[in-house]
Amino acid sequence: MPRFRHPGRMPSRAVLVAPAVVLASVALVAACGTDTPSGRPTVTVYVDPPAKQTTATPAPSSTSVPTASAQPTTAAVPTALAVGRQRGAPHSYAEARSRIASAPAAASATGSFQSPSGNIVCHLGGAQGLAACEVGTGRVAPPLPTLCPAGGPKDIGRIELQAAGARPVCNSDTIRDGSEPKLPYGSRTAALDPVACVSEESGVTCVDSGSQHGFFIARSTFVTF
Numbered sequence: 001m002p003r004f005r006h007p008g009r010m011p012s013r014a015v016l017v018a019p020a021v022v023l024a025s026v027a028l029v030a031a032c033g034t035d036t037p038s039g040r041p042t043v044t045v046y047v048d049p050p051a052k053q054t055t056a057t058p059a060p061s062s063t064s065v066p067t068a069s070a071q072p073t074t075a076a077v078p079t080a081l082a083v084g085r086q087r088g089a090p091h092s093y094a095e096a097r098s099r100i101a102s103a104p105a106a107a108s109a110t111g112s113f114q115s116p117s118g119n120i121v122c123h124l125g126g127a128q129g130l131a132a133c134e135v136g137t138g139r140v141a142p143p144l145p146t147l148c149p150a151g152g153p154k155d156i157g158r159i160e161l162q163a164a165g166a167r168p169v170c171n172s173d174t175i176r177d178g179s180e181p182k183l184p185y186g187s188r189t190a191a192l193d194p195v196a197c198v199s200e201e202s203g204v205t206c207v208d209s210g211s212q213h214g215f216f217i218a219r220s221t222f223v224t225f
Contacts, residue, residue, distance in 0.1 A: 084221025088202025138219030
């Protein structure tokens with residue numbers, strides 16, 4: 001039997017919907033890939049996301065990191081000085097160390113001693129540093145005018161050995177207490193390391209094996225190295 005067609009109804013045709021680029025952030029479909037209650041297929045409109053806006057992050061400001069400033073020293077004193085005739089004086093750590101090591105040790109000379117003449121007295125350790133020796137007679141003028149502070153003595157009477165080197169001192173005090181044993185000429189202190197001294201007719205030499213600094217002192221002369 002032939003089908004009856006309603007005269008005012010057109011046959012259904014497939015509608016093609018092209019994807020649209022919409023500059024909006026709202027999707028037009030509530031659920032993708034499902035059928036609506038009317039049974040018609042859901043048309044999905046793809047929305048291109050807006051271009052991601054990038055905000056330039058300012059470069060961190062250059063912050064200077066403070067560096068530890070050098071601690072002030074008591075004075076800028078050269079570690080190599082020489083005054084006077086320097087007769088019999090060593091002029092380097094190696095020479096002084098060799099001379100001290102070859103001398104026999106005197107068991108009586110430990111923390112302090114004096115030369116056989118009594119003119120030179122030395123103390124190892126204490127407030128003056130690793131070692132300090134001073135002369136009773138024969139103080140000497142400084143090789144540099146800045147060595148003696150203003151308002152004090154203008155000549156050098158003591159050498160103090162510290163870790164940074166040997167320092168001439170324009171002293172007005174004394175380390176002598178009168179109880180120091182005499183260290184015979186050609187003998188050294190009992191200990192060899194780290195600090196040792198040798199007594200010779202030419203003068204007294206002391207060295208520190210840790211810093212490899214030392215000094216020689218005698219009447220009217222001294223050498224530091």
